[in-house]
Structures are given as C-alpha cells and as structure tokens.
Amino acid sequence: MNNKMELTFKVIIVGPSAVGKTSLLNRFVHNQFALKYKLTIGVDFLTKTVEYQPSKSVKLHIWDIGGQERFKFLHRSFYEGASGALIAFDLSRQHTFSSMKNWLSEMRSIMTNEIPKVIIGNKTDLIPEIGQIIDRSAVEQYAKNEDCFYVETSAKTGENVEKAFLELTQRIVKKVG
Numbered sequence: 581m582n583n584k585m586e587l588t589f590k591v592i593i594v595g596p597s598a599v600g601k602t603s604l605l606n607r608f609v610h611n612q613f614a615l616k617y618k619l620t621i622g623v624d625f626l627t628k629t630v631e632y633q634p635s636k637s638v639k640l641h642i643w644d645i646g647g648q649e650r651f652k653f654l655h656r657s658f659y660e661g662a663s664g665a666l667i668a669f670d671l672s673r674q675h676t677f678s679s680m681k682n683w684l685s686e687m688r689s690i691m692t693n694e695i696p697k698v699i700i701g702n703k704t705d706l707i708p709e710i711g712q713i714i715d716r717s718a719v720e721q722y723a724k725n726e727d728c729f730y731v732e733t734s735a736k737t738g739e740n741v742e743k744a745f746l747e748l749t750q751r752i753v754k755k756v757g
C-alpha cells in the first residue's frame with residue numbers, strides 16, 4: 581500500500597560532465613530524452629517513488645550535480661545525508677572512466693559512512709556505431725574491488741535505466757532494514 585508513511589531516501593548522481601547524468605534522471609523520472617545538451621547549473625533534484633518489491637515502495641530524492649569544477653564548493657552539502665549514489669561515466673569517451681574514479685575517491689574522502697553505490701556506464705546505444713572503447717572487464721574488476729554494482733545503460737533508449745535505480749534502491753533498503 582502506498583501511504584504517507586513512505587520512507588524517503590536521498591540519492592545522488594555524480595560523474596564527469598556530459599556523461600548523461602541529467603538524461604538518466606529525465607529518463608527514469610519522466611521517461612523522456614532530449615539530444616540537446618543543457619548544462620546543469622549547481623544542483624537540481626527530482627523525486628520518484630520506487631516499488632522495490634511488489635507493493636513495497638520508498639521515495640527517492642535524487643540530487644543531480646553539475647560536473648563542473650567551479651561547483652566544487654557545493655560538494656560537501658551535496659553528499660551530506662545521501663543514502664546511496666550513482667556514479668556515471670560515458671562508454672563512448674575513455675577519459676570519463678578515469679575521471680569517474682576520481683569522483684568516487686572524492687566521495688569516499690568526504691563521506692564518513694559507507695553507502696550503496698552503483699556505477700553506470702552510459703550511452704550503450706552508441707557502441708554498435710563506434711565499437712567498444714572501454715574494456716568492460718576492467719570496469720567490472722574495478723566495480724568489484726570498490727564493492728559497487730556495475731550496469732550499462734542508455735538514457736536514449738532507456739535500456740537498464742530502471743534497473744540501475746532499482747538495484748540501488750534494493751541495496752539501500754537492505755542496508756537500513
């Protein structure tokens with residue numbers, strides 16, 4: 581039953597610029613996608629109820645950060661109180677993978693508590709066109725070492741987007757319950 585007692589969790593999405601963080605949120609929350617790039621300024625957030633088990637749901641407050649260095653001063657309050665994190669990179673741009681690792685270590689240095697994390701390799705729809713640029717087994721190994729779940733998504737087609745959020749929600753619920 582959906583009632584007003586529904587638990588709410590803060591979830592954050594981080595990663596380098598233009599990897600598709602805002603697009604993943606728009607796909608997940610509004611089931612929409614736009615190819616036009618609109619820079620996220622500062623911090624934005626969206627809310628969505630997730631049914632993590634039949635007839636069991638929680639509410640997610642998903643915070644979206646601008647990837648720009650100049651917003652670094654916001655990071656501390658951005659991370660504060662987060663119950664889970666999505667860390668995204670772009671499967672079509674090699675350097676976003678190493679940059680994503682920096683985001684993860686920054687998060688670890690700021691947050692004192694361990695929270696469930698999902699690493700997202702986004703833009704799978706481009707792989708048939710451009711080929712596989714990033715070594716998938718290296719990403720999987722990295723995710724395993726960091727105790728993160730790894731999923732490859734496309735905000736454009738919607739592939740695995742629900743899965744990424746559902747997996748994170750299930751891990752959060754498991755941790756608190």
Ligand code: GDP
Pocket residue numbers: 596597598599600601602603604614615616617618619620647702703704705706733734735736737
């Ligand atoms: P952010 O800076 O990480 O929030 O990235 P955006 O969500 O603004 O997306 C950056 C650009 O990548 C935009 O032009 C999007 O349309 C595009 N984009 C995002 N996700 C995908 C995807 O899954 N596939 C493709 N082909 N383009 C994407």
Ligand code: MG
Pocket residue numbers: 601602603618619620644645646647
């Ligand atoms: Mg954005």
